[in-house]
Amino acid sequence: MKPVRVKAHGNVTRQANKKLRRERIFNIAKKLIALKGFDEFTISELAEEAGVSTPTIHNLFGKKEDIADELVAELILSLQKVMSFKPISDPIESASYYVTSIISMYKDKENFYRSAYMAADKTGVFEDRESVDSFYKQSIKIAEHCVIPALEQGFLLGNIDKKILTRQLYQCHRIGRQDWVYGYINLDQYHDQVLEAMLMAYATDASPECHQRISDKLKSI
Template sequence: MENSQTAPGHATRQANKALRRERILANARELIAGKGFDAFTINELASISGVSIPTVHNLFGKKNDIVLELFRELVNRIDEALAQPDLVDPIESLEAFIDKLLALYREDETFYRAAFLGGERLGLFEHEMTDGIFNKSLRVAERLCERARDRGHLLGSIDSHWLAQQVFGAQRLARQDWVNGYINLVQYRRQALVGMLLAFAADASPQLHGQICARLQHLTG
């Protein structure tokens, strides 16, 4: 009987705690997007969230822990964006891969730029994170290469793992240029696709090689 009386109160406290966490994370996201990672402080976050500094520490930990929490959200959203039905055509698959990422970044470009910069500075990124963006995206690139090889689009002369490294590396370099403000998202797409297609061309069948050349001409012409 006692459990049935205390459970609703406990559930309410847990629900309120979850809502408080969501509000604080939303405010942290806005602060990072608006002021940049370096200007983001626990003091200001607590103030605009209407809670005490110890409350923020109790719910999340330190500044790095809050950024890591935001990265978990980022990774989950990217994972969802990439977990779509596979396409048969290898060129279309590459374009779908990059377009899903860019559609996500376009939703809140300022935040994602700031989050990537902050995460890299804190060492949260990315090889060490088994389920991080690097490894998730690399696994997608490996699937693209393996499927293209199995369907005869790639010759198989180059190990799929190393080919995938180059495919993903082209996208990652473009992302870094975008994060640092050297290029916009339109240029990001073109730079990433050119690099990815050139990587595919190294092991492409004659037919795919011709298609890649035509697509490269369209992208760079």
């Protein structure tokens, strides 16, 4: 009876190399998806760009849908970091800081974020408003973390329901992000569009002093 060997001798090295190859091809995939859109990009095109055959793509990534799932999972993970940013009470500072942070994050890996958001649109993860740990509810909570100190410090008056205000702050991001993801505006335009919308939302309940500053800030964008 022959001795049974569960793993090949050089399996550790093999896995490491595989990971490198996979990563190289995954980056090409991100580039192609960002360039053409998720549905429009094809496995065979990816294979050709990567210099391999289509079954190799399937071997490394599974179905096309699996690529979307992987992008989304990576995106969710990456967004968890932003989720834990420290609240700033002044609405103008808060909005500026928040938008700038996100932009610089996107700028770093634009292909990844654009392709991942496209994939997310296909799965609908961001649209789920029901489940407790939904991205929607998490985002609303973050917006709330911005509104509460602003109320406490008197930048906001409390005449507009907090819930409505936070909801608006969240919605601001969505439409701008959409426009950027699908290639209608660039990141700089995204910055201005979202900042403008966030400031407008804050302005609805701003103290006279704060309202004046927001108005000035809006003129400078």
